[in-house]
Every structure is written in structure tokens, then in C-alpha cells.
Amino acid sequence: MRHRRRLSRALGAWVVALAAAGSASAEHKAGHGPFGDPPWPEARHAERTTHTLAYDIDVPSFQLVLARHLYEAYPGRVLRGNLPPVLHAVVFTEARLDATGQVVQVEVLREPAGSPEVAPWLRALIRRAAPYPVPAGLGQETVWWREVWLVDRSARLQAMSLSKGQR
Numbered sequence: 001m002r003h004r005r006r007l008s009r010a011l012g013a014w015v016v017a018l019a020a021a022g023s024a025s026a027e028h029k030a031g032h033g034p035f036g037d038p039p040w041p042e043a044r045h046a047e048r049t050t051h052t053l054a055y056d057i058d059v060p061s062f063q064l065v066l067a068r069h070l071y072e073a074y075p076g077r078v079l080r081g082n083l084p085p086v087l088h089a090v091v092f093t094e095a096r097l098d099a100t101g102q103v104v105q106v107e108v109l110r111e112p113a114g115s116p117e118v119a120p121w122l123r124a125l126i127r128r129a130a131p132y133p134v135p136a137g138l139g140q141e142t143v144w145w146r147e148v149w150l151v152d153r154s155a156r157l158q159a160m161s162l163s164k165g166q167r
Helices: 002-029 059-073 118-128
Strands: 089-097 103-110 143-151 157-159
Touching (some): 059 157
Antiparallel strands (some): 089 103, 089 143
């Protein structure tokens, strides 16, 4: 009798866990949860302007400028300090920006296998943070911005170029 009760409880717990997992995946499909609909930048879009840097800048330094711009657009989404020991996703992106700082293209070079919801969310974050700063004298050329994004389960991120490392 005891064995049957234990088995019944275990089976009940398994059914509850399975139902919760199903509702979590349905939640992501429906656009809810931390990686659902990507938010608009927290800074008012009308108040932000295209920044033109008045000096020539080397590529690695300019990558930092672009990452900081995204941080300024989404201050509540930034993982401050050291990263937690376990991350939800690591995503490699490549964005192409035109001479006005608008995003022309965002490619995900490495999607996280266990977290398919992160890549589209991150693409939208990058696009919605435009216009980005552009270096002086860019003309009609485009700028390629490659970055590795470290993302936790609560949809907060840190750029590898600005990372403080893990705890």
C-alpha cells in the first residue's frame, strides 16, 4: 500500500512538472516571459539622436562604443558586475550599420541550441537600439559590428567586450 502511494505521488509530481514545462514552452510561443516580445529601448526613442564621433577611432574601440550604446538603450537589461556561474545562452552576432547608424542587417552566427527564443529576441534588441553612433568620415560605407552576448535566464545580458568575467 505504501509503495502504491509513493508511486502515485511520484507520478502526480511528474504530471505537474510536465504540465508546467508545457505551459512554459507555450508561454514563449505566445510571446510572454523574459524572452517574449523584445522591449523597446528604455530611453525615449525621440530623445535619442544619431551620434557622430568627431575623430577617427580604431575598430576594437568602436566595438566598445556600440556595445555601450546598447547598454544605454536598455539599462534594465544589462547584467552588472561579474556574470553568474551558469549562463542561459551565449550568442554570437554580426550587425551591419549604415552611415547614419541605422541597422541594415543582423545575423546570428551561433544560436544557442537549448534556447531558441534568445536569438530573435537579441536581434530585435539590436535593431530597436538604432540609431547607433557612427565614426566620422564614414561616407557611404557600412560598419560591421561583431559581438558575443552572454545572457542569463531573466533576459539580462552582457557584451563580451565589456564583460567583467564570471563569479
